[in-house]
Amino acid sequence: MSSWSSADSAASSSYSSSKEQSENDERQTRNWLDLPGDVTAAILLKLGAVDILSSAQSVCTSWRSICKDPTMWRVIDMQNLGDLHDMPYDLEIMCRHAVDRSRGQLVDINVEYFGTDDLLKYITDSTSHLRRLRLACCYDISDEGLCEVAGKLPLLEELDISIGNITKDALEVIGQNCPNLKSLKFNMEVFISPHIESDDEAFTIARTMPELQHLQLFGNKLTNTGLFAILDSCSHLESLDLRRCFNLNLEGSLGKRCTEQIKDLRRPNDPTNDYPFIATIRDYGSFDEDYPLGISDTDFLSDDDYQYDFYAFSDGSDFSDNVGYYFDADTYY
Template sequence: MASSSSGDGYLSSKKRSSASRSYSPVGQLRNWLELPREVTASIFSLLVATEILKTIRFVCKSWFDICKDPLVWRKIYMYNNGEGVLNMDLDRICREAVNRSCGNLVYVNVEYFGNDGLLKYITNRCGRIKRLRLACCYYLSVEGLIEAIAKLPLLEELDLLLCSFSVVPLEAVGRYCPRLRSLKLNRQCEEWLLDGNAEAIVIAKHMPEIRHLQILGNSMTNMGLQAILDGCPHLESLDLRQCFSLDLEGKLGERCTEQIKYLRLPHESTDDFEFRVCHDD
């Protein structure tokens, strides 16, 4: 799955294997057990939670003890890799990881599983989350997402990737998350023709402090884009790829170029996007 090699810091098994065989400048085998405890805990925090709980902690007693450290669980990466792991097992593992964080969780990533009950469990116990990333979470409801968002006043980054939600949760984000600076909102391909101006208007009205916006595959027109540019004066980066209802040949396109420091246009390639999207025209 694409997330396993994303820029969020996940270390692949190949890289870990290579690292374990690395040598010091004097040609001696590096003993990973000699690393300071806090350094090892920081490294473990970059791994997928299922790997830590099912493999890493059983390597030795020292690592078993380190895996109890809440520092390891400040970031939780969880995804269904399609290898036959049941969603109920992933749910259980994720809850255990949350418990181990002791409320110190700041970043949670859930892909291809999860439901309202799991999200409620996470947010009830961890109110200091700064980044929430939900990808292909088809069993989450609008009501469940709103209830969770209301408990995250420190949220700075929100990614809703290929999830089916209306504009209502976006209004809740604006109401409950005044620190939000980054929003990624990507539709499923079959939803591309839905009215995107409603989302653009909500973003413009309720998220004036946002700095980074990815709204890939949206059907908003120039009216929606105009609202975003007017309502979000601090916007630095804007990803409009596959927003094919936009016409940026005139003054609106010129304004985007002048106002936005990092701009991605509708017909630019989506090859670097980690999930399958509609084909470029």
């Protein structure tokens, strides 16, 4: 009787092992192309615009078809590290193609590091539905360029114009033309010297952006006077980031008011480990002329060559038809 039990046990173990191996083989050979289209689209969206255009859409006909759907391009996130000279493609050309694919449905776009006045105009000419615009580190976007498109952004709710050449003049035009603006990031590259105080941006924000709920002013030159103006006018503020704003003194009544009025307050000396730029304090002495645009007097933020050129398309050509043809010295690949 026991011998039969041993045999049965061995057979059962062998069957289980065989079944497990079969299931493993099935998993290994499962075809990703069998996934429902909406599931595939959700996965592809996590790659970001650059990876979709440069590689994912070329995998197969099915993926290419999904990647051409305008709903895939309602959000265009072209996040990068700013190493533009090391990229084997031109981000501006790529971005224009992505905008074209959105067919006017674009609501959220990030062109950090490579945005220009011309690109910004192209984007705003292509959609009237933008709600989120990220232009951080875009030194080729000027006051004039931003003012020109401000009237085309009536639905804008979030704007990031950190680390660039934008001044209070463009801030004022944005405030006048974007009544739905709820979130603003206007951060600066900053120096510890020379010491300069200015409430120009603070007064502009207070005067033209009363509906703000989230405001980040990392490294700004504002004083207590400017901060009081913001608190008086922007009664809906929930979060306020004042890190590296060393002209402020949040002791006494101002500090108490900030604590009572703001749910999420970041003080001048709070840690900067979650800030997307390097916050190293440096002393650059005094300047003979007015100090550079976008630079304050308390800190300096730095970003933590061979040029590749992406071939421009002829009119009407498809981006993916050109993907893979790059120029590197004498070699095409």
